[in-house]
Amino acid sequence: IAEIYRQHISPGQWTAFGLLGFDRITIDHAENMHYVDRSGRRILDFFGGFGTMALGHNHPRLLDVRRRFQEQQRHELGLTLPSQYVAALSRNLATLAPEGLDRVMLYCTGSEAVEAALKLAERAQGPRRAKIAYAHNSFHGKTIGALSVTDSQFYRGHFEVLPHRHAVPFGDTPALEDQLRRDPGIGVLILETVQGGAGVVLPPPGYLKQVRQLCDRYGVLWIADEVQCGVGRTGRFFAFEHAGVTPDIVTLAKALGGGKTAISAVLAGHEIHDRAYSGARNALVHGPATFSGMGEACCTAIETLHILHDENLLTNAAEQGKHLLNGLRWLHRRHPKLIRDVRGSGLMAAIEFADLSGCLPGLTGRMAGMLDRPLRGSVAMLAGSQLLSEFGILVAFTDHNRNVVRLEPPLTIRPQHINMLVEGFDDLLSQGLK
Ligand code: PMP
Numbered sequence: 001i002a003e004i005y006r007q008h009i010s011p012g013q014w015t016a017f018g019l020l021g022f023d024r025i026t027i028d029h030a031e032n033m034h035y036v037d038r039s040g041r042r043i044l045d046f047f048g049g050f051g052t053m054a055l056g057h058n059h060p061r062l063l064d065v066r067r068r069f070q071e072q073q074r075h076e077l078g079l080t081l082p083s084q085y086v087a088a089l090s091r092n093l094a095t096l097a098p099e100g101l102d103r104v105m106l107y108c109t110g111s112e113a114v115e116a117a118l119k120l121a122e123r124a125q126g127p128r129r130a131k132i133a134y135a136h137n138s139f140h141g142k143t144i145g146a147l148s149v150t151d152s153q154f155y156r157g158h159f160e161v162l163p164h165r166h167a168v169p170f171g172d173t174p175a176l177e178d179q180l181r182r183d184p185g186i187g188v189l190i191l192e193t194v195q196g197g198a199g200v201v202l203p204p205p206g207y208l209k210q211v212r213q214l215c216d217r218y219g220v221l222w223i224a225d226e227v228q229c230g231v232g233r234t235g236r237f238f239a240f241e242h243a244g245v246t247p248d249i250v251t252l253a254k255a256l257g258g259g260k261t262a263i264s265a266v267l268a269g270h271e272i273h274d275r276a277y278s279g280a281r282n283a284l285v286h287g288p289a290t291f292s293g294m295g296e297a298c299c300t301a302i303e304t305l306h307i308l309h310d311e312n313l314l315t316n317a318a319e320q321g322k323h324l325l326n327g328l329r330w331l332h333r334r335h336p337k338l339i340r341d342v343r344g345s346g347l348m349a350a351i352e353f354a355d356l357s358g359c360l361p362g363l364t365g366r367m368a369g370m371l372d373r374p375l376r377g378s379v380a381m382l383a384g385s386q387l388l389s390e391f392g393i394l395v396a397f398t399d400h401n402r403n404v405v406r407l408e409p410p411l412t413i414r415p416q417h418i419n420m421l422v423e424g425f426d427d428l429l430s431q432g433l434k
Contacts, residue, residue: 001026020385020397030057033410033417035394043388044417047396048408051196051228051348054255055307056410062258065303069296078293079106085298092305093265096237098246101267105286106293110227110253111141113264114190116286117249118145120268121188121221123276123285129187129219132162133179135170137400139197140190140225149190152197154399170195171203173210180218189215189222193239196228199404200343200350208243215248221272223249227264228348231255232308232411235318235346242345248272258304259410263297313411320413321346327422335429338379340403349407351425353379378402383428391424 002023005014014023026038033056035043045053055062078086090104105120107113122130134140134149141150148161166186169175180186191211195201215222224247229239231252236242238250249272253264276285291297308314321344328342328351341352356379380403384395396406409417 020381021389032056032058032412033414041392044391044393044420046407046409046421047394048410049259050254050396051233051408052254052257053259053410054231054233054313055258055304056412057259059258059260059307061307062260062300062303065299066260066296069299074295074299076295077290078295078298079288083293083295083298085295085302086293089265089293089298089302092302093252093267096305097250097267098238098241100246100269101250103268103270103273105266105268105288106298107253107264107266107289108262108291108294108297109141110225110251110264111143111146112289113227113251113253113266114140114146114149114223114225115143117223117225117251117266117268118149118188118190119286120266120272120276121223121249124272125187125221125275129185130164131183131185132165132188132190133168133176133186133220134165134190135192135195136167137170137195137198137201138167138190138192139195139400140192140227150197152400170198170201171207173207173214176211177214180214180220184218186218187220189220190225191222192225192227192229194229194234194345194348196348196406197398197400199352199398199401200345200348200406202343202345203243208240208245212245212247221249222247223251225251227251227253228408229345231304232314232317233346233348233408235314235321237308237314239345256301256304257297258300258307261294261297261300263294263301308411311412316413317346317411320411320415320418321349323415324349324407324418324421327418331422331425331429334426338429338432344407347407347409347411347413351380351405351407352401353383353403353405355403379432380405383425383432386428387421387424390428391420393421393424395421 027035028038029036033045035045093104094102105116132149136151138151140146142155147156148165151167168179224240226239240247249268251266257263325344332339332342338354339351340354343350384405387393398404398406
């Protein structure tokens with residue numbers, strides 16, 4: 001498999017595997033918290049498919065609902081001819097959402113949802129207020145529209161992106177207000193409620209309330225991108241619920257498909273749609289894509305919402321998230337030179353390691369043995385790749401900040417899994433220091 005990847009898969013899609021030694025693993029199957037390789041070795045999944053695996057791998061109820069859908073020979077293209085699955089999912093999402101977010105658009109990926117949300121907001125505001133504010137260090141996707149509001153030179157490179165946009169510091173309301181006052185052309189603001197790609201950066205206390213007030217004061221439509229932090233990850237269905245506020249438009253994806261399917265959604269109030277589609281500007285804002293509202297995807301998403309509820313997974317995410325953060329804080333106290341910060345909201349957490357590229361001679365032991373590799377300088381990647389090889393625990397990283405290990409395990413996690421992760425890191429970091 002690794003050889004075929006090298007020969008036939010675009011390097012942009014697999015380079016990181018090779019760097020971290022992931023290409024030596026051949027997965028046979030996956031169940032709940034674990035991948036199982038061909039030799040029967042179990043790998044504990046703290047990567048969680050970038051937050052997609054909310055229910056764990058292959059939840060039996062999802063397998064069952066998908067099997068039944070196929071056996072009943074239902075039709076798939078739910079926005080070609082009406083489908084009870086599109087109807088039920090849309091109503092369920094609108095019911096789960098705070099009042100006002102009562103209309104749903106369905107797509108397959110997070111990027112598509114972001115594109116649709118931006119187009120909807122822009123059209124509702126009209127051409128004179130079509131400029132978009134977005135946050136420093138944001139990640140909203142790699143398609144050109146989403147890339148335009150993704151603050152990353154690494155992803156953006158030299159591509160021509162949308163010109164009508166302006167970046168503001170995340171978490172800084174005076175800077176946001178200053179910008180809105182100075183530039184009345186800004187009619188749209190897009191923010192990840194918790195910044196994932198930046199390395200799990202939480203909104204400071206009070207920030208989202210002030211964002212709501214500023215958007216109201218300046219007539220700006222606020223898009224909350226919850227592609228990564230939504231669907232229960234932070235212990236509430238929507239991460240913005242922690243702040244007691246409601247955005248104008250919300251994007252969901254990843255975990256909405258229960259780790260089984262690609263499905264995304266945009267939620268917004270009907271008055272925004274009315275404005276976008278009204279009068280002289282009457283044109284299609286963003287219609288369905290060919291695979292919008294696929295029957296099997298919708299019935300998987302409906303069952304995902306039921307399982308989150310029936311198994312109390314939001315409560316578990318909140319409780320285990322606290323246990324995880326306590327464990328990470330303990331690690332931080334034990335290794336203050338190697339760890340710079342730990343943070344998290346529910347089961348979206350991160351360890352930020354110190355940047356040791358300038359003082360590597362201080363490291364000895366197993367880590368030092370790896371210093372000639374391309375991972376040089378990133379304790380996060382060294383520790384993460386050794387955690388996999390020695391303890392069978394898989395964690396995630398982020399291109400934006402090579403010093404961060406990202407932790408987004410299934411919401412079905414139990415305390416013993418968290419203890420294994422914390423003890424594994426402790427063991428590695430203790431041996432890596434003099
Ligand atoms: N928005 C956010 C906040 C994300 O984290 C991501 C994916 N990491 C996206 C959008 C893009 O989603 P997708 O990869 O499904 O296109």
